[in-house]
Amino acid sequence: MKIKVNEVELDVTPGTSVIDAVFAAGHDVPYFCSQEYMSPIGACRMCLAKIGAPRKDRATNDWILDEETGEPKIFWFPNPMATCTTQVMEGMVVDTISKDVKKAQNAMVEFTLVNHPLDCPTCDKGGACELQDRAYEYGSGESRFVFDKRHQEKHHALSELITLDRERCIHCKRCVRYFEEVPGDEVLDFIERGGHTYIGTLEDGLPSPFTGNITDICPVGALLDTTSRFRGRNWEYHHTDTTSLDDPSGAALRIDTRTGRIERIKAGLNDDVNKTWIDDGTRFGHEYADAEDRITRPMVRRDGTLVETTWADAAREIAERIAGMDGTRIGIALRGDATLEEGVAAKALADHLGSGRLDTAPRPAASVLPDGAAATLRDVATSDALFVVGDPTEEAGIVDLRIKDALKGVEPAPLFPHGPAIADLRLKERMPRKREILTICAPYRTDLMKHAGQAHVPPATSMVDLLHALAERASATVDGGTPSGAWDDALGMTAAEADALITRMRSSTRGVMIWSAFVSNDPRADEAARTFAKSVGAKTLILGPMANTAGLERISVLPSHDRYDYASMFTPETKALFLASLDPAVDPKVADRLRELDLLVVHAAFPTATSALADVVLPAVTGYEKDGTTLNVEGRLLPVRAAPVEAGTATDFTGVVKQLGEAFGTRLEGRSVKSARRVLRKLLDVDAAELPTTGQPLPPVRGKASGARAVREYARATGDALIVPSMVRVEHLDRNPHLRAERGDAALRAHPATLHAHGLTSGDVVTLPIGGIPRQLRVTASEGVPEGLWLAPTLPEQPVGLYDANLAAMVRERSATAEVA
Amino acid sequence: MSILNVAKGMGVTLSHLFKKPVTVQYPEEKAQIQARFRGRHHLLRHPDTGLEKCIGCSLCAAACPAYAIYVEAAENDPDDPTSAGERYASIYEINMLRCIFCGFCEEACPTGAVVLGHEFELADFRYDHFVYGKEDMLVGVKGSKWQRREAERKGGEVELGFQAGPRPELEGVDY
Numbered sequence: 004m005k006i007k008v009n010e011v012e013l014d015v016t017p018g019t020s021v022i023d024a025v026f027a028a029g030h031d032v033p034y035f036c037s038q039e040y041m042s043p044i045g046a047c048r049m050c051l052a053k054i055g056a057p058r059k060d061r062a063t064n065d066w067i068l069d070e071e072t073g074e075p076k077i078f079w080f081p082n083p084m085a086t087c088t089t090q091v092m093e094g095m096v097v098d099t100i101s102k103d104v105k106k107a108q109n110a111m112v113e114f115t116l117v118n119h120p121l122d123c124p125t126c127d128k129g130g131a132c133e134l135q136d137r138a139y140e141y142g143s144g145e146s147r148f149v150f151d152k153r154h155q156e157k158h159h160a161l162s163e164l165i166t167l168d169r170e171r172c173i174h175c176k177r178c179v180r181y182f183e184e185v186p187g188d189e190v191l192d193f194i195e196r197g198g199h200t201y202i203g204t205l206e207d208g209l210p211s212p213f214t215g216n217i218t219d220i221c222p223v224g225a226l227l228d229t230t231s232r233f234r235g236r237n238w239e240y241h242h243t244d245t246t247s248l249d250d251p252s253g254a255a256l257r258i259d260t261r262t263g264r265i266e267r268i269k270a271g272l273n274d275d276v277n278k279t280w281i282d283d284g285t286r287f288g289h290e291y292a293d294a295e296d297r298i299t300r301p302m303v304r305r306d307g308t309l310v311e312t313t314w315a316d317a318a319r320e321i322a323e324r325i326a327g328m329d330g331t332r333i334g335i336a337l338r339g340d341a342t343l344e345e346g347v348a349a350k351a352l353a354d355h356l357g358s359g360r361l362d363t364a365p366r367p368a369a370s371v372l373p374d375g376a377a378a379t380l381r382d383v384a385t386s387d388a389l390f391v392v393g394d395p396t397e398e399a400g401i402v403d404l405r406i407k408d409a410l411k412g413v414e415p416a417p418l419f420p421h422g423p424a425i426a427d428l429r430l431k432e433r434m435p436r437k438r439e440i441l442t443i444c445a446p447y448r449t450d451l452m453k454h455a456g457q458a459h460v461p462p463a464t465s466m467v468d469l470l471h472a473l474a475e476r477a478s479a480t481v482d483g484g485t486p487s488g489a490w491d492d493a494l495g496m497t498a499a500e501a502d503a504l505i506t507r508m509r510s511s512t513r514g515v516m517i518w519s520a521f522v523s524n525d526p527r528a529d530e531a532a533r534t535f536a537k538s539v540g541a542k543t544l545i546l547g548p549m550a551n552t553a554g555l556e557r558i559s560v561l562p563s564h565d566r567y568d569y570a571s572m573f574t575p576e577t578k579a580l581f582l583a584s585l586d587p588a589v590d591p592k593v594a595d596r597l598r599e600l601d602l603l604v605v606h607a608a609f610p611t612a613t614s615a616l617a618d619v620v621l622p623a624v625t626g627y628e629k630d631g632t633t634l635n636v637e638g639r640l641l642p643v644r645a646a647p648v649e650a651g652t653a654t655d656f657t658g659v660v661k662q663l664g665e666a667f668g669t670r671l672e673g674r675s676v677k678s679a680r681r682v683l684r685k686l687l688d689v690d691a692a693e694l695p696t697t698g699q700p701l702p703p704v705r706g707k708a709s710g711a712r713a714v715r716e717y718a719r720a721t722g723d724a725l726i727v728p729s730m731v732r733v734e735h736l737d738r739n740p741h742l743r744a745e746r747g748d749a750a751l752r753a754h755p756a757t758l759h760a761h762g763l764t765s766g767d768v769v770t771l772p773i774g775g776i777p778r779q780l781r782v783t784a785s786e787g788v789p790e791g792l793w794l795a796p797t798l799p800e801q802p803v804g805l806y807d808a809n810l811a812a813m814v815r816e817r818s819a820t821a822e823v824a
Numbered sequence: 825m826s827i828l829n830v831a832k833g834m835g836v837t838l839s840h841l842f843k844k845p846v847t848v849q850y851p852e853e854k855a856q857i858q859a860r861f862r863g864r865h866h867l868l869r870h871p872d873t874g875l876e877k878c879i880g881c882s883l884c885a886a887a888c889p890a891y892a893i894y895v896e897a898a899e900n901d902p903d904d905p906t907s908a909g910e911r912y913a914s915i916y917e918i919n920m921l922r923c924i925f926c927g928f929c930e931e932a933c934p935t936g937a938v939v940l941g942h943e944f945e946l947a948d949f950r951y952d953h954f955v956y957g958k959e960d961m962l963v964g965v966k967g968s969k970w971q972r973r974e975a976e977r978k979g980g981e982v983e984l985g986f987q988a989g990p991r992p993e994l995e996g997v998d999y
């Protein structure tokens with residue numbers, strides 16, 4: 004429909020808000036409370052403009068004409084209107100620049116500042132503050148206030164991670180709406196009313212895994228990231244727009260650094276992937292990168308102790324010691340969040356050494372690449388039938404949020420030239436959610452289940468049977484046949500429920516099935532899941548265990564034979580090992596094996612149990628300091644860019660290969676990011692150097708995925724300890740003090756009855772050998788865990804899955820009661 | 825050019841020969857500094873509470889055309905605050921080699937914490953001697969780093985080579 008903004012005439016789609024029309028016309032109105040991706044509510048009244056529209060004569064249904072001009076007469080609203088909550092109308096006229104409007108805007112700025120403390124010099128938002136900017140642009144420049152302002156708490160810790168300054172709050176309600184509308188955890192609200200209104204929580208703290216986003220969206224300095232409190236002013240930060248290597252969702256990040264330290268991480272905008280949200284593990288889990296004990300120089304073992312040396316010397320040492328060694332006895336392993344460039348480098352090194360023993364860890368038994376194209380995150384957000392097997396909240400937080408988008412049933416709005424719609428009028432506060440479209444299966448109660456229409460908690464050992472039974476039933480009914488019922492006992496739900504799920508998935512046009520490690524770890528379960536998805540016609544999204552597991556599989560950073568996989572590296576067959584950012588020595592049996600190696604090279608950012616055994620330690624960069632490329636869960640190639648962090652001579656794995664190549668006297672492919680990208684161009688037909696920040700979908704591989712291991716002797720997983728995915732990376736917890744203070748130590752979760760049976764209480768700290776790895780964990784009672792099962796968070800060295808817990812060898816390090824005393 | 829003009833010119837020279845010389849026998853004699861002279865910075869304190877005025881806001885650093893100032897802030901311990909309010913400068917450094925003594929920092933400061941004083945005897949030997957920290961600029965510290973080192977070596981007081989008139993902005997600074 005045609006409208007006019009000031010003198011600009013433009014065509015907009017019906018339903019557009021006036022504020023978006025104004026921006027689309029290239030004009031500007033100030034606003035505080037509207038936020039892309041959240042409901043417009045008209046709380047701040049900052050976006051005022053004069054609005055008028057022609058009117059039709061009721062009797063004749065013709066436009067009422069202006070007698071002088073003969074054009075339709077414009078009837079102006081008596082007062083300026085909030086443009087964010089007004090919809091465009093045919094022939095509407097908007098005025099954002101006349102004197103009246105300026106006066107109204109000016110008055111609104113003044114009113115907003117009535118109780119604002121104006122302590123910009125000490126405010127961490129200063130310099131990047133919407134209120135500051137609007138006051139500068141639209142304010143009168145001087146104050147008429149002589150009276151005392153409202154006084155409220157200046158630094159209230161909403162949680163260990165977020166500081167609230169109640170004086171600065173302008174009551175825009177963004178943060179309150181955010182929690183209800185985005186993660187669906189209502190943990191914040193207004194308390195009191197009028198000038199006394201303040202933001203607060205009911206219980207202490209913010210029990211939600213997505214709290215940090217409110218510090219990004221608060222238009223003033225009321226909600227601030229505690230990890231960066233007073234660390235720098237906004238104009239002093241160096242911004243790096245990159246992609247998260249924390250989980251496979253590929254969320255856009257902005258890393259703010261100052262004098263070689265990461266001071267904070269904010270969410271970047273990627274409309275297709277994370278919108279403007281990231282999870283707390285990603286946002287607050289960066290402090291480890293600046294930890295005191297970073298390894299900054301190569302070290303070589305001389306007379307039993309590691310001594311610092313130069314790269315050239317370390318590389319020479321390695322070259323000398325593997326000269327003449329049988330290549331097949333050398334192993335190379337990367338962690339699954341290595342970039343594609345590092346993968347190329349590792350492959351080049353393996354090729355040069357003649358070793359097929361190349362792998363990434365953790366890597367599930369089944370492929371993490373879908374057959375054909377993966378569902379995109381947009382597919383998830385617009386899906387009308389979702390079947391989730393696993394715990395996406397912990398595995399890839401963004402997937403959790405996109406699932407919640409789907410429950411609202413509002414299609415993502417097309418982008419305007421100014422970006423996402425500022426006020427999408429279809430979004431409402433407290434929208435009804437279509438819970439019935441979501442079915443979740445997981446071996447324990449997950450956080451997402453409270454949003455699901457149907458949730459099933461089958462025993463951890465029978466996930467495979469459940470999927471098998473479902474697949475059986477779905478395939479049998481493809482052509483309207485009747486299922487045999489042979490597997491019905493294994494369904495873990497009633498046959499009617501299973502049929503309802505199958506019918507719902509099959510009859511939907513945009514069904515998506517999401518699964519993760521609980522399925523991928525078992526080749527049979529994976530096969531069943533794929534069969535099920537195919538027979539109900541659902542797209543699939545497979546969550547890999549690490550950020551780039553899928554990408555590394557895609558470019559075949561894989562062993563040449565299954566028997567050369569990561570596990571084989573700890574058998575007497577191997578003589579030399581290169582381990583990048585992995586710490587297998589947390590398992591004492593593996594540690595013994597590592598001691599027997601002729602050469603152990605560890606590429607690590609921090610001292611670990613494994614680096615303590617190494618012959619050569621090479622300094623590594625963290626995921627924030629790399630240039631490279633990653634492939635996210637939906638098959639989108641995304642750029643990873645290096646933030647300037649002070650880490651001595653640390654490099655990524657391409658740097659290792661460069662130095663080794665020089666020591667070998669040859670130039671290996673993948674000796675630099677640039678050279679690795681030449682290889683990638685051949686492999687994937689894309690120029691990784693040219694990727695936009697928002698990435699680019701990579702066409703899927705044809706045919707069967709390559710990473711699946713052949714099922715030779717199939718063993719059903721058993722055990723009483725379930726290693727579960729964790730949004731908070733446990734291996735970094737010690738070096739992430741703020742995150743640790745908020746989210747607590749690594750938890751051993753069990754049903755209260757199980758704890759009681761073992762004489763444990765919530766809060767006890769125990770060391771429990773799980774699958775041979777002694778894990779120090781804090782006991783936590785949780786009703787959501789099936790009785791008899793122990794839940795512990797994953798480590799890169801201990802992938803998600805079932806293990807045996809050696810309860811007899813459990814040691815109680817500290818008891819909860821002793822701590823109180 | 826006439827002889828007369830030459831004589832006039834020489835006359836000026838001649839008349840100055842008999843005037844009192846303006847040369848100051850610095851450093852034997854103290855130089856008289858004008859009140860508005862801009863020399864080495866002082867970091868002031870609130871005279872009543874003794875708390876530092878600086879709140880570590882970095883606005884001086886932002887205003888500095890020579891990128892001479894580096895500030896790092898930290899949170900005050902409420903029981904033992906360093907400055908008034910929530911925030912103080914845990915590191916405050918000015919590189920006197922970069923500084924052009926323009927006074928922009930003084931102008932930018934919202935609390936009147938950094939004020940350019942009269943000290944100009946900043947010559948020193950090593951690069952890092954020119955980076956002045958809080959301990960070198962907080963009110964009460966007299967003299968440049970070198971002058972203070974000399975005074976300590978000789979076991980005497982810092983001797984400033986100038987005297988200056990009072991300036992209200994330099995609250996609590998005593999030359």
Ligand code: SF4
Nearest residue numbers: 172173175176178221
């Ligand atoms: S705390 Fe910030 S986001 Fe929340 S209502 Fe106040 S100003 Fe708005």
Ligand code: SF4
Nearest residue numbers: 888923924926927929
């Ligand atoms: S006087 Fe000028 S150059 Fe010197 S520190 Fe201040 S602002 Fe910078």
Ligand code: SF4
Nearest residue numbers: 878879881882884933
């Ligand atoms: S001296 Fe003034 S401008 Fe500079 S940091 Fe301190 S308070 Fe801010």
Ligand code: FES
Nearest residue numbers: 036045047048087
């Ligand atoms: S009223 Fe706040 S943006 Fe319109």
